[in-house]
Amino acid sequence: MKIVVIIEAKNTIFSAYAPQTGCSEQTTDKYWNLLDEKTAEAPSQEDIVVAGDLNGHVGATKDGYSWHGGFGYGSRNTDGERIL
Template identity: 65%
Template sequence: MRSCRKSKDIGRGFKAVLCGSPRTTSGVGITVSERFSDSIVSVERFDDRLMKIVVAAKERLYHFFSAYALQTGCSNQAKYEFWHLLDEKTAEVPLKDVIIVAGDLNGHVGATNDGHSCHGGFGYGSRNVDGERLLDYAESNNLTIVNTAFRKRDSHLISYYSGSTKTQIDFVLVRDRDRSLVTDAKIVPYETVAKMGA
């Protein structure tokens, strides 16, 4: 199976750095402004569900992870392998560097923190097993789920709609100590993005 590991100009001064296999339903990518392309130190593509770009800025290195966790219904072994790889790659980042993990993490972390310091208390819905897995990953790596840290209306929390089902499964995480770097986080409704791209 050929792997799709390339960069692609997507217009308006942006480039998409991609990772995935053409015959699968998974794949990840990171969009980078061309003005930062000379600041990219490295691109690491771990598998179809996880990649990382390292950017040098303001005398620090920023490690941007793009992740696509397995859905509810996939095998526990496959889920374990994904979270183990993400955990391993997160732990490899030097403590002085900044970590940003973003993606479809396919877990419901719930509306309230219920004692989890990584949860800001402003999530959506109820927690599930995959959400617990995400919370465990965040806490063990001293990360904060920043899109639970700001009070938002539901439309800026919900990232997946299917019929009457609404869930929050897309998340951004940063190191606890770098939480102040993030001044806001919200989901941009698809309709807004579609209009912007038209």
């Protein structure tokens, strides 16, 4: 689902539900490739928000990711790497 909200700036919001851990790599790759494709279609001047259940753990540490807020917990898993 895609929702476009116009306030003072144009924002594109994606509601996403990623395949669960344990799904085939082909299914997971197809999902992430489609999400990448759709977010890339949004004009560069728009803010993009991806929200939902991305089925990964980003962990507690930033480890070089400037967009990780540092509010996670536990350890990062493979699906968490894909989120970041």
